Amino acid sequence: MATKKAGLSLELAMASQRMYPGLSAELGMDVEYLVQGNLIVAESETEAAYIEELAKAQRDAGVPVEMVSAERCRELNGLLEGRLLSGMYCATDAQVDPFKVTHAFARAAQNHGARIFAGTPVQGIERDGARVTTVVTSKGNLRAQWIINAAGAHAAEIGKMAGAMHQVKPRRGQIVILEARDAMPIVRVSGASQLLAKHGGASAPSALVSLGYTNRAVSGTIMLGSTNEFVGFDSRTTLEGIAGICRSAADFMPGLAKLNAVRAWAGLRPYSSTGPILGNGGGADRYAVAIGHGGDGVALAPITGLYMADYIASEGRRSDLPAFLSRLKAAH
Numbered sequence: 001m002a003t004k005k006a007g008l009s010l011e012l013a014m015a016s017q018r019m020y021p022g023l024s025a026e027l028g029m030d031v032e033y034l035v036q037g038n039l040i041v042a043e044s045e046t047e048a049a050y051i052e053e054l055a056k057a058q059r060d061a062g063v064p065v066e067m068v069s070a071e072r073c074r075e076l077n078g079l080l081e082g083r084l085l086s087g088m089y090c091a092t093d094a095q096v097d098p099f100k101v102t103h104a105f106a107r108a109a110q111n112h113g114a115r116i117f118a119g120t121p122v123q124g125i126e127r128d129g130a131r132v133t134t135v136v137t138s139k140g141n142l143r144a145q146w147i148i149n150a151a152g153a154h155a156a157e158i159g160k161m162a163g164a165m166h167q168v169k170p171r172r173g174q175i176v177i178l179e180a181r182d183a184m185p186i187v188r189v190s191g192a193s194q195l196l197a198k199h200g201g202a203s204a205p206s207a208l209v210s211l212g213y214t215n216r217a218v219s220g221t222i223m224l225g226s227t228n229e230f231v232g233f234d235s236r237t238t239l240e241g242i243a244g245i246c247r248s249a250a251d252f253m254p255g256l257a258k259l260n261a262v263r264a265w266a267g268l269r270p271y272s273s274t275g276p277i278l279g280n281g282g283g284a285d286r287y288a289v290a291i292g293h294g295g296d297g298v299a300l301a302p303i304t305g306l307y308m309a310d311y312i313a314s315e316g317r318r319s320d321l322p323a324f325l326s327r328l329k330a331a332h
Contacts, residue, residue: 006057009275009296011325014062016303018332020094023302028111029104031096032218037187038093039068039076040195041211041252042085047192051088054195058090065090077185079213082252093188095214098298105301122151125161131285132162146312148288149281153233153268155291164283168292170233170268173226174241178259180220189213191248194228209244211252222259224249230271237266269295276300279311279319288312 024030042048051067058065068076070084106116117139124136125147135142151158153170194210214223225245242264250257272292281289288311290304306328310318318324 005054006061007275008322009300010058010061010063011322012276012300012303013296015325015328016300017092017094019302019306020096023101023104027104027108029100029107031101031104033094033096034217035092035094036215036217037076037089037091039073039187039189040088040192041073041080041189042087042192043083044085047196048085050196051086051192055088063090064092077187077189077213077253079185079253079255080189081254084252088192089187095188096298097216097218101298101301105305122158122161125158125284125287127163127284132287146286146288148290148308148312150290152270152291152297155270155289159281159283159289162281162283162287164281164287164289166272166277166281166289166291167274168270168272168277169230171271171294172229172231172235172266173269173295174229174237174245174264174266175223175225176242176245176261176264178222178224178256179262181222181259182220184215184220184222186215186217188215189252191252209241209248211248212245213249213253213256221262222256224256227266233268235266235268237264241266269293270297276304278304278307278321280316286316288316 020033024033040051042051055065055067066089068087068089070086072089073084073087074080076087076089110116117137121138122135123138125132126134126136126141132147133143135144135147147162149155149158149162153168155168156166159166189211190213191211193208194212208228212223212225216223227241227245229241246261270292271294275292275294276290276296277292278290279288281287288308290308293300293304307321307324310324
């Protein structure tokens with residue numbers, strides 16, 4: 001929550017967070033939803049001013065964030081030793097296991113009749129006049145009343161098949177996992193420079209590395225990262241990226257330098273300068289989208305699914321997303 005700018009993305013995140021506590025029971029699988037808090041730290045005057053402005057906007061939107069001193073930052077996470085000026089702390093921020101969230105949604109969908117075709121490339125979309133009718137895949141044609149593009153970093157490619165143009169591009173993020181250790185601080189920590197890169201768009205420095213520390217409480221491992229890189233569809237890790245992540249973490253948290261890195265990976269986030277794009281995708285009739293979530297796909301998954309279900313059930317008539325969120329908030 002603390003990483004979101006005020007506006008529609010923050011409203012989506014707040015709505016999604018209200019859904020997450022009951023998601024494990026609803027889906028029939030523990031997704032490891034844990035409230036552990038999130039701390040954004042600033043090491044320069046520019047970063048300190050940025051998070052102070054961000055904190056004010058979030059408080060105005062109803063998020064319980066507070067500005068804290070450097071001393072309080074070190075109390076919240078005892079690993080912090082590097083140079084700090086201030087921090088922004090949200091005690092209600094939570095995390096989940098993204099793999100378990102994905103598996104839980106997939107299994108629940110199958111239990112309700114959905115069929116999942118893994119490893120099946122989409123080769124085209126057929127239309128009857130102005131209306132989409134069929135998805136052409138490597139395993140045959142699939143007839144459809146509606147087609148929803150949720151293709152992540154490949155959303156623009158799929159959109160062209162339906163006659164739509166989407167300003168979504170891949171943004172690589174590299175991650176490092178450290179070995180499990182007992183009694184590590186649970187409060188998540190991110191550098192304010194990571195937010196500046198996240199919200200800075202394509203003009204942000206490529207391969208920018210900032211502090212990122214997440215305690216994976218169930219496994220006991222520590223996740224570091226990530227990078228923010230516009231490098232096309234290259235999803236490989238790089239020595240520069242992995243070394244930069246480890247160096248940044250060790251600068252702020254020297255105690256982490258004693259731990260071994262056990263694995264690393266990279267993924268492609270679907271970046272959109274305007275944030276998530278939900279509902280009407282343009283192009284052909286009965287073509288809808290759930291794209292452009294950037295690094296917030298898992299955080300916004302529950303509310304995205306709920307809105308898209310409402311959109312399709314109403315034949316696209318209930319398309320006003322802010323009005324949908326207002327109705328949900330009033331009913332909560």
